[in-house]
Amino acid sequence: MAHERSVTVLEVGGAVVDRHTFYAGPAYFVIEGSHIVRHGEGDYEPEPGEVVVRRWRKRDRIAIPGLVNAHGHAAMTLLRGVGDDLPLMTWLTERIFPIEARLTAECVYWGTQLACWEMLLSGTTAYADMYMMMDHAAEAAAESGMRALLSIGLAATEADVQAEKLEASRAFVQAWHGKGDGRIQVALGPHAPYTCPEPFLTQVADLAAELGVGIQIHLSETRGEVDQFLSQEGLTPIGLAERAGLLNLPTLAAHCVHATQNDIEILRTHDVRVAHNPQSNLKLGSGIMPLPDMLDRGVTVGLGTDGAASNNNLDMFEEMRLAATLHKGVREDATTVDAATAFALATELGARAIFLPENHGTLRPGAPCDMVLLDAHSPHFTPSHDLLSDLVYAAGADDVLDVIVAGEWVLQNREPTALDAERIRFEARRLKDLLTRG
Numbered sequence: 354m355a356h357e358r359s360v361t362v363l364e365v366g367g368a369v370v371d372r373h374t375f376y377a378g379p380a381y382f383v384i385e386g387s388h389i390v391r392h393g394e395g396d397y398e399p400e401p402g403e404v405v406v407r408r409w410r411k412r413d414r415i416a417i418p419g420l421v422n423a424h425g426h427a428a429m430t431l432l433r434g435v436g437d438d439l440p441l442m443t444w445l446t447e448r449i450f451p452i453e454a455r456l457t458a459e460c461v462y463w464g465t466q467l468a469c470w471e472m473l474l475s476g477t478t479a480y481a482d483m484y485m486m487m488d489h490a491a492e493a494a495a496e497s498g499m500r501a502l503l504s505i506g507l508a509a510t511e512a513d514v515q516a517e518k519l520e521a522s523r524a525f526v527q528a529w530h531g532k533g534d535g536r537i538q539v540a541l542g543p544h545a546p547y548t549c550p551e552p553f554l555t556q557v558a559d560l561a562a563e564l565g566v567g568i569q570i571h572l573s574e575t576r577g578e579v580d581q582f583l584s585q586e587g588l589t590p591i592g593l594a595e596r597a598g599l600l601n602l603p604t605l606a607a608h609c610v611h612a613t614q615n616d617i618e619i620l621r622t623h624d625v626r627v628a629h630n631p632q633s634n635l636k637l638g639s640g641i642m643p644l645p646d647m648l649d650r651g652v653t654v655g656l657g658t659d660g661a662a663s664n665n666n667l668d669m670f671e672e673m674r675l676a677a678t679l680h681k682g683v684r685e686d687a688t689t690v691d692a693a694t695a696f697a698l699a700t701e702l703g704a705r706a707i708f709l710p711e712n713h714g715t716l717r718p719g720a721p722c723d724m725v726l727l728d729a730h731s732p733h734f735t736p737s738h739d740l741l742s743d744l745v746y747a748a749g750a751d752d753v754l755d756v757i758v759a760g761e762w763v764l765q766n767r768e769p770t771a772l773d774a775e776r777i778r779f780e781a782r783r784l785k786d787l788l789t790r791g
């Protein structure tokens with residue numbers, strides 16, 4: 354007799370398992386605990402030993418893997434609309450840093466809850482976040498049910514402040530790495546070479562090696578940054594990060610807009626993961642990252658929104674579509690970054706970029722059940738010639754109805770199950786008034 358296993362069966366009207374495998378019509382998934390064990394076309398047929406304990410009938414839904422936001426600053430949702438239409442350095446130093454100096458722990462907590470709510474509503478199940486007062490961000494992330502890679506953003510030029518920040522990062526790793534049934538992961542977060550002197554970057558690398566965690570950093574975001582390092586150090590910011598020893602750790606580098614061909618070789622050699630943030634880079638006037646070159650050279654790239662004050666939303670459907678269209682225009686070649694590639698950037702490759710294990714960002718057997726259910730009756734899927742095309746070029750956040758993470762429903766009919774949307778709205782408005790008063 355076959356060993357009995359309790360399973361949940363989910364029946365859907367269509368599904369994308371990964372960029373290569375999809376069902377244009379009825380399909381089913383068999384879920385055991387938090388993981389997918391198999392999927393198939395049509396109606397569910399039990400296999401020996403399977404005891405169906407729950408059956409979710411969702412033939413009016415299309416299942417896709419949860420989207421992965423590979424770079425952001427979650428609590429900046431409270432700063433949405435602050436300093437629009439300015440270049441990065443003016444935006445940061447004249448508008449963002451002064452208002453961030455007024456942020457409190459409750460701003461970070463409610464700003465992160467607001468970000469999680471917004472991300473769930475647009476089909477994101479995992480995200481990377483670098484910010485301040487991160488214990489409060491971690492608490493909010495854990496409560497949301499999402500997966501998150503979290504880092505305290507480190508920016509310090511004085512030795513005593515640097516030492517203090519390193520100790521805070523050590524404590525944060527000890528408190529949160531692996532928490533929430535493994536959904537919360539921690540990395541060290543040196544903000545950028547222009548806010549962290551090289552010896553400090555090396556200290557961060559040494560601490561990451563000691564603690565067994567990775568790194569998130571901003572690199573080569575603007576031409577001005579690259580020119581500054583070339584003239585002062587004779588190296589690009591990516592070259593400097595390599596010299597400082599950072600790239601020997603698992604590293605997630607945000608932006609890399611002005612990466613040179615030599616920089617791309619450095620990224621490839623060290624298997625650095627890159628977060629491409631096309632909307633933020635355009636809005637801040639930073640430029641366009643050489644995505645096709647990176648992909649051709651085998652660099653792992655994910656997509657990110659960056660913070661809500663430079664995007665100005667956290668919608669990964671928009672990033673996916675922009676990544677697919679922007680580079681076609683730049684190269685004057687409609688075959689560049691096709692729909693399957695754009696979809697992979699927002700799912701499977703994004704998961705690799707933020708160091709999630711094998712199979713994350715897919716609905717393959719063995720993958721965690723991190724799934725988004727879209728409205729199959731939406732005009733965007735009516736009629737459907739090609740599901741991947743519909744997802745990348747037509748669909749949007751409004752098509753998201755339900756979100757499941759690790760087999761648990763975290764959004765049901767567009768209502769979060771673990772977050773209190775009304776309270777988040779109330780607190781966000783109250784805190785905005787506090788932040789901007791007198």
Ligand SMILES: CSC[C@H]1O[C@@H](n2cnc3c(O)ncnc32)[C@H](O)[C@@H]1O
Binds near residue numbers: 445450544
């Ligand atoms: C020290 S916590 C993180 C820090 O990063 C700032 N930030 C937000 N967006 C960007 C960006 O595109 N480039 C560089 N820094 C950015 C954020 O405001 C925090 O101060």
Ligand SMILES: [Zn+2]
Binds near residue numbers: 571
């Ligand atoms: Zn950033």
